[in-house]
Amino acid sequence: MAGEMVEFLRELVAIPTVNPPGDNYAACADWLGRRLGEFGYDVEYVAAEGRAEHTALHPRVNVIGRLRDTPARPLLHFNGHFDVVPVGHGWTGDPFAAVLRDGKIFGRGVTDQKAGIAASVFAIEAIRRSGVRLRGGVEQSGTVDEESGGFAGMAYLAERGYVSRDRTDYAILTEPLNVDRVCLGHRGVYWFEVATLGRIAHGSMPFLGVSAISKMADFLAVIEHELKPALSKRTTVMPVEPPEARRASINVNSISGGQPGGMQTPCVADRCEAVFDRRFLIEEPVEQVRAEIRGILEALARNDPEFRFEMRDLMTVPPIQTDANANLVSTMAGAVRDVLGIEPPLIASPGTYDQKHVMRLGLVEQCIAYGPGILDLSHQPDEFCRVDDLVQGSKAMALAAMRLLGTE
Numbered sequence: 001m002a003g004e005m006v007e008f009l010r011e012l013v014a015i016p017t018v019n020p021p022g023d024n025y026a027a028c029a030d031w032l033g034r035r036l037g038e039f040g041y042d043v044e045y046v047a048a049e050g051r052a053e054h055t056a057l058h059p060r061v062n063v064i065g066r067l068r069d070t071p072a073r074p075l076l077h078f079n080g081h082f083d084v085v086p087v088g089h090g091w092t093g094d095p096f097a098a099v100l101r102d103g104k105i106f107g108r109g110v111t112d113q114k115a116g117i118a119a120s121v122f123a124i125e126a127i128r129r130s131g132v133r134l135r136g137g138v139e140q141s142g143t144v145d146e147e148s149g150g151f152a153g154m155a156y157l158a159e160r161g162y163v164s165r166d167r168t169d170y171a172i173l174t175e176p177l178n179v180d181r182v183c184l185g186h187r188g189v190y191w192f193e194v195a196t197l198g199r200i201a202h203g204s205m206p207f208l209g210v211s212a213i214s215k216m217a218d219f220l221a222v223i224e225h226e227l228k229p230a231l232s233k234r235t236t237v238m239p240v241e242p243p244e245a246r247r248a249s250i251n252v253n254s255i256s257g258g259q260p261g262g263m264q265t266p267c268v269a270d271r272c273e274a275v276f277d278r279r280f281l282i283e284e285p286v287e288q289v290r291a292e293i294r295g296i297l298e299a300l301a302r303n304d305p306e307f308r309f310e311m312r313d314l315m316t317v318p319p320i321q322t323d324a325n326a327n328l329v330s331t332m333a334g335a336v337r338d339v340l341g342i343e344p345p346l347i348a349s350p351g352t353y354d355q356k357h358v359m360r361l362g363l364v365e366q367c368i369a370y371g372p373g374i375l376d377l378s379h380q381p382d383e384f385c386r387v388d389d390l391v392q393g394s395k396a397m398a399l400a401a402m403r404l405l406g407t408e
């Protein structure tokens with residue numbers, strides 16, 4: 001079925017589901033739903049009614065298929081997000097032509113993560129065509145907006161009980177973490193904005209004002225010279241890949257102050273804003289992560305009466321990890337070992353993905369990421385997936401499904 005799976009993937013990649021803004025979601029859900037229908041699934045479409053990003057121009061439509069004539073429990077749910085990040089620069093070919101060359105399929109979203117969707121759909125289809133009957137249920141979902149937080153996608157499904165411990169025993173997210181690794185979870189994320197407030201004055205007499213940019217520089221100096229060294233000493237027990245990411249970290253995501261761009265007048269900047277991306281460890285309570293930042297700002301204000309600031313939370317994602325001894329983990333790892341002939345490392349992801357919603361909102365305890373895509377190629381130009389990995393990953397998923405659910 002490899003040839004058929006490749007053609008399936010190429011058709012899926014040719015639907016440019018770019019996010020933002022969320023192009024062609026309804027068309028993609030419809031295409032995937034029709035294919036699942038042909039493969040023996042009852043199909044339901046779930047539009048994210050009530051969410052602000054679900055608009056007439058860019059509807060947020062998810063699709064779920066339930067394999068017909070299978071027991072309700074145990075239930076294995078495969079999920080793949082079908083949104084892809086913008087194309088960006090540096091492509092040597094059409095990113096949506098899904099060209100097959102030298103045993104690789106090229107295109108935006110191939111590795112992250114439409115190859116994962118193809119692999120899980122064909123894993124179960126291979127079992128079905130062989131006439132083997134599973135002693136449990138299988139679902140496949142294609143969801144939107146993972147790249148922008150997943151709120152109209154997996155979070156929406158989990159909040160409404162589609163993916164929930166009341167019905168779902170195992171969840172496999174087919175994200176690109178490499179075909180020979182099993183991913184248990186991810187670190188936490190805390191995004192926040194800091195604004196420093198100054199006092200405007202003529203630029204020729206800066207001593208009459210207070211520069212918000214200078215005050216931001218004071219804050220950044222503490223971040224660079226005190227916080228960063230402290231964070232780099234905090235390490236996690238989670239097996240994050242790459243290993244450099246097994247530490248807490250902070251990145252200045254953006255900064256703007258004074259008169260950004262355009263024509264300039266001589267003024268002391270009265271406002272400067274910066275957005276920070278703090279990655280935290282499962283060992284760090286989120287309240288402590290927030291308090292640490294606020295503490296730095298308050299200390300600066302104590303020592304300098306002209307240091308005035310505002311601080312605002314933008315997004316918090318808790319760290320999450322499935323127990324390495326869980327049945328789902330050992331079964332998936334065993335299947336990878338038997339297909340590839342190597343012992344797959346159990347890893348954690350440096351970045352977050354929809355596992356947080358499955359576990360925090362759906363309360364599903366056994367959730368992992370496993371897929372054929374290549375982590376390092378995610379979001380890159382000339383992103384590709386090897387046909388070989390696609391086939392091997394699909395075989396490992398099929399074997400894991402048979403062992404998790406049992407066969408008649």
Ligand SMILES: [Zn+2]
Pocket residue numbers: 081112113146175176353
């Ligand atoms: Zn992804």
